[in-house]
Amino acid sequence: MDTIRVMIVDDHPTFVQGLQFVVSTTESIAVVTVAENGAEAVEQAAELQPDVILMDLHMPVMNGIDATAQIKATSPNIAILVLTMLEDDDSVFAAMRAGASGYLLKGADKDEIVRAIQAVFAGEMIFGPGIAQRVMRYFQSQPTQHEADPSAAFPQLTERERQLLGLIAAGHDNSTIASELVLSRRTVRNHISNIFSKLQVAHRAQAIVMAREAGLGTKRGG
Template sequence: METHRVLVADDHEDFRRGLEALLAATPALEVVGTAGDGAMAVALALDLQPDVVLMDLHMPRVNGIDATAQIVRSSPHIGVLVLTMMDDEESVFAAVRAGARGYLLKGARRGEIVRAVQAVGAGEVIFGPGIADRVMTYFSSARTRPAADAFPDLTERERVVLAMIAAGEENGEIARRLGLSIKTVRNHASNIFTKLQVAHRAQAIVKAREAGLG
């Protein structure tokens, strides 16, 4: 089993130590560092290059949103999993736009936290149950500019692929429906992420849904 290296960033020392103990006791998870503020989280993440950063949002010096953005911009392969008390839509989507691959509330059970860290370490995107409901509500109620005016840099085929990604379809299904190879779909997705200046699929979905695609 692949071991995922984790950095824990939280300004509450007791909570941070609890997380460190939980993760250290879990097979295939290794805590490589802890940070008590956002600036330290950024510095340690760039120095230690963990697979996952477990990030609180409300922290001194640099908040978790800005810290996430700095980490992902410099090291896009690092997966940031937000673990916070903040459950408002603005915080959720600010975190996703910054590059977070997961979002959990601090009321989550220990097993949920462990599974989320493992999932993000494996490259997946994950939201806690309550957050997933908010994401779906946000998407279903979003009203923004017409999709036809959005993303002028995309080709027509890339726009179609983005719409299918935003609708929740995986690469295999997109390939089947468009009569393309999975490799071609992956190439389209990579080009889309570059043009949209996003780090991963979840960020692309947020941008697309806000523009009315999907």
């Protein structure tokens, strides 16, 4: 297994040291750099291109939301996992809109953090238990733009692309999608790249939000 290269972005030295210890005890994960604020994170991410960034939200100079958005705009291949004390809806959904692939609270234990790093590296979305409930309640409460006919959503997509988008919105990773549709992972990645281009989104989180609001990824919308 390839080593997952991780950047830690946090302005609390004691927490960073503990997190470095947690990560360094896992053979398949290595910390390549640490940034103390969002501005440093943007600069170092562009230079070092880590696989995963563990991002705090409340920091001086530049906050984690703005840093996430800037990093994803220039390096959409980098997965960003928020690790913060903030658990309000505004912070959660701002992080999703900015392009975060996951959201954990700082009380998460070692196993949760390691699983989350591996998940976002593999292209999945992941949330801590309490955060996941907030996300589900949010989507369940949102009126869809195409309640009468979800198939009318995204006419610019082919039927196959709309099918893939529905599976992405339902929370399936690329491997599961490939297995379900009997496609190679490379073909799935190519389809997803085309979907993102047609929807003019930079990352998976934006596509999921758009798809769910249009009724895809639900029992009603497929």
